Amino acid sequence: MIIGDLSARLADARGRLIIELSRAVTDWGGQVPDDPGVAELAVLLDDAAANLHDITASTRAELAGAVGHLRAADRLGGLLPAVTLWHLHQALRRAATLPGAQEPTAAVELA
Template identity: 80%
Template sequence: MIIGGLSARLAGARARLIDELSRAVTGWGGQVPEDPGVAELAVLLEEVAANLRAITSSTRAELAGAVGHLRAADRLGGLLPAVTLWHLGQALQRAETLPGTADPTTAPGPAPQTC
């Protein structure tokens, strides 16, 4: 039962990471469906990043990295649970670089128009 126990622990860790990513995306104004998939979180994180009015290039790069890790975790699915968890953890770390929505210069909304 060593493998069964490991699978259960990894499934729990995966669920916790997806929950944390969902809360983060919701905190930035994204509409997260109930029981989101990893691919859905990647799309939502891209949308949140695109809707921020002011964002630094380094934050944009971190968010692109987070989306990349989410897409890698989605491609792996359940084949390599430990690797999938690593990608989910990396996505969460990078997503945490987003400034809080309480900061009016970075609140979600339409991007400023340039003429």
């Protein structure tokens, strides 16, 4: 039952990261629907970044990086859950550590 336990932990971690990413998108001005998908979060964060005019080039680059990680996670879907989680975590780190964003609270442990 090791695979079942790992799958459950990965699903829980994915859920926590989606919640945190939704908060980050909201912090940047996006309107997040109930139960958003990864692709939706990528579009919302990209739109929020496009509408911000008084941010630095490095902040814009971090947001673009976050969007890139979200799109990579969406492309992977459920094929490689651990790799998908890595991309989601990288997106959260980039989007939630920028000025004015809330500190991420989701800790992802795969062990």
